Amino acid sequence: MTPQNVFADDMQAAADWYAQVFGTQPYFEKEFGGSVAYVEFRVGDDEDEFGILDRRYVPGAAEPGLGGGVLYWAVDDVEAEFARLLELGATEHLPVTEQGPGFVTASVRDPFGNVFGVMFNQHYLDQVAARG
Template sequence: MLRGLTTVSFYAQDVAAAARWYTEVLGVEPYFSREVGEQLAYVEFRLGDYQHELGIIDSRFAPQDRPEQPGGAVTYWHVDGIEAAFQRLLDLGATVYDKPVERGPGFVTASVVDPFGNVLGIMHNQHYLDVLER
């Protein structure tokens, strides 16, 4: 049924500002963008070992019942150094959603709220590294 993660979508009122922030966070430029009229309405990044996609969509296209406060499901992206990655996100203007917590041997998670109101999860996950080695 489910075959793998394709795109994680975030929303922002200012897609251009979000694109700049995520370019700084990720160290890569968006590979795809779309304008509606004269305004940037969507950007998409490919990142990581499996080239997963992170899309940023103009908030005007968000579902009408989207909650005002960050919450819901959290997608975790693997990082090699969780403490350093967490601190870097805070230094770039994110706020704490969930401080780093060891969830079990080899699994540490944390999450932040980006400057645009989205929850960004990070995780050091030994299982991810084991699968990658195979």
């Protein structure tokens, strides 16, 4: 995962939800105007940045709802993680789908209007292993 941002109207709820998803608390928090405007997590093999930005500060005319790209998080078991995300309050966006040998994806709508995907990608794992 490369640095990514999602957006939320309720920053505390979003930070709490993603803390459950990632199993870790944000390492960085930025206040603006007396309230939290941004939080950031470090996740994955490379401790990539995952940020949540208060929707009030989204550049341009971003509207709540689906749009933009799908952020994929590499997991060991797509079906189990997809089920866990649904249990945490997400709703299905796209079901678990084998895209090809060693490549499985699924995606949900998080409770804040973002699309969040999970994937198993053997090529990704091979690349990580090759780095040592």
